[in-house]
Amino acid sequence: MTLPYCQEQIVPLPSFLRAWTVESKRPGKLLRNNKQQLNPHELLLRVQMGIPGERDYYDSTDLVWDISKECTTWALRQRVASHYCLPVDKIEIAKYFPEKFEWLPISSWTQQISKRKRKKKQESLQSAPYHLKDGDIIGVKNLLLDDSKDFSTVRDDVGKEKQRQLALEKKKSRQAERLQNHVFSEEKLSVKHRKPEVALSINVGIFR
Known part of the structure; x- marks a missing residue:
């Protein structure tokens, strides 16, 4: 009161x-x-x-x-x-x-x-x-x-459009995240399968 x-x-x-x-x-x-x-x-x-x-x-x-x-x-x-x-x-x-x-x-x-x-x-x-x-x-x-x-109003139109834009942004964000995870997985897999480097030695005979 x-x-x-x-x-x-x-x-x-x-x-x-x-x-x-x-x-x-x-x-x-x-x-x-x-x-x-x-x-x-x-x-x-x-x-x-x-x-x-x-x-x-x-x-x-x-x-x-x-x-x-x-x-x-x-x-x-x-x-x-x-x-x-x-x-x-x-x-x-x-x-x-x-x-x-x-x-x-x-x-x-x-x-x-x-x-x-x-x-x-x-x-x-x-x-x-x-x-x-x-x-x-x-x-x-x-x-x-x-x-x-x-029964809809102009305010409903505006509200639905905002929801649509928000859903679209979330979808793009999820797609970008999936793409980033895929690239990261590919890089990780590539590093895992790469053979370790081995020192290379060549014996050369003595020529006089």
């Missing part, structure tokens, strides 16, 4: 704050305790709406999602649509993987699930490939204003 940032935000009491661990300069695990207002069966996600016509998003907002009944694509779509007061069939959502600068769409509305299949237990979003957890960023597209299915 004494930090300058908190004073600027006018936080009245510590109970209004949420504490997170920081992993890779980003919020990691949400710290919970016995006095928590968030229950163990609730996920705290960061949802951000895409800006129509732009490859960018409005500021993210916290979304508390009760997963006690189910943690499925259908349930999340309903929760996000309700949060933004939009029809379920007029949104698209995706999870952001910041370490890869990639967005993974969370099902498409075109892949509708029949009522019979919906009764079956669907796979939880907390398992592969989404591994949904507290603090995850969920991008949202309002199809009423923007029919683009591209």
Whole structure:
């Protein structure tokens, strides 16, 4: 509460704050305790709406999602649509993987699930490939204003290019190291097989 940032935000009491661990300069695990207002069966996600016509998003907002009944694509779509007061069939959502600068769409509305299949237990979003957890960023597209299915941003393009350049430099470095080791091995082998030098003596007869 004494930090300058908190004073600027006018936080009245510590109970209004949420504490997170920081992993890779980003919020990691949400710290919970016995006095928590968030229950163990609730996920705290960061949802951000895409800006129509732009490859960018409005500021993210916290979304508390009760997963006690189910943690499925259908349930999340309903929760996000309700949060933004939009029809379920007029949104698209995706999870952001910041370490890869990639967005993974969370099902498409075109892949509708029949009522019979919906009764079956669907796979939880907390398992592969989404591994949904507290603090995850969920991008949202309002199809009423923007029919683009591209969730990526310019920042993602820059991040991917940096990763590509870094991977290329590492590859060149490994190739140079392998070449150097090969040359060193060849030189070592050449020295090993070289016969030791022997003094050469020539007897010349005496001619008078």
